[in-house]
Amino acid sequence: MLRIFQKTHSLTTLNGVKFFHNSQIQFIDQAWRKKMRLPVNPNTESPLTYLPDFTYMDGRPTPLGRNQKKRIEYQRELATKIVQGIQEIDFAVDRHARIQKEKDQSRDKIIKNKLKPKGFRLLQKNDEK
Numbered sequence: 001m002l003r004i005f006q007k008t009h010s011l012t013t014l015n016g017v018k019f020f021h022n023s024q025i026q027f028i029d030q031a032w033r034k035k036m037r038l039p040v041n042p043n044t045e046s047p048l049t050y051l052p053d054f055t056y057m058d059g060r061p062t063p064l065g066r067n068q069k070k071r072i073e074y075q076r077e078l079a080t081k082i083v084q085g086i087q088e089i090d091f092a093v094d095r096h097a098r099i100q101k102e103k104d105q106s107r108d109k110i111i112k113n114k115l116k117p118k119g120f121r122l123l124q125k126n127d128e129k
Contacts, residue, residue: 026087039045050071052062064072 005080034040043049050068052068053065055062
C-alpha cells in the first residue's frame, strides 16, 4: 500500500519525516516576494480580492460579493472587539487609580487620627489660636 501511495503522490523526506507538498505556494519565489513586500500567498491580497467584479456604466453602486460581505463583517467584528477591549482596559486603569486613591485617603485619615499633639504641645496650639 505504501509503495503505491509513494508512486502516486509526491512525498518528501526531511529528517526521516514524510510529508506532502500540499500547496503550490511553496514553489513561488518567496525571496523575491519578500523583497517586493508582497504577501506570501498571492491569492490572499490583490485588487481582484477587494474590488467588485463589475461596475455599472450609469454609476449605480455595485452590489457586494459574498466574500466581500464576509470580509466586511469580520472586520466589523474585529473593530467591535478592539473597542470593547480598549474600554475594558480604560475601566481597569480608572478602577486601579480609584482604589489607590481610596487607599491613600484611608492611610492619611488613619495617620491624621493617630498623630495628634498631646500634653504641653496641645496647650501651646490652643494658646496661639
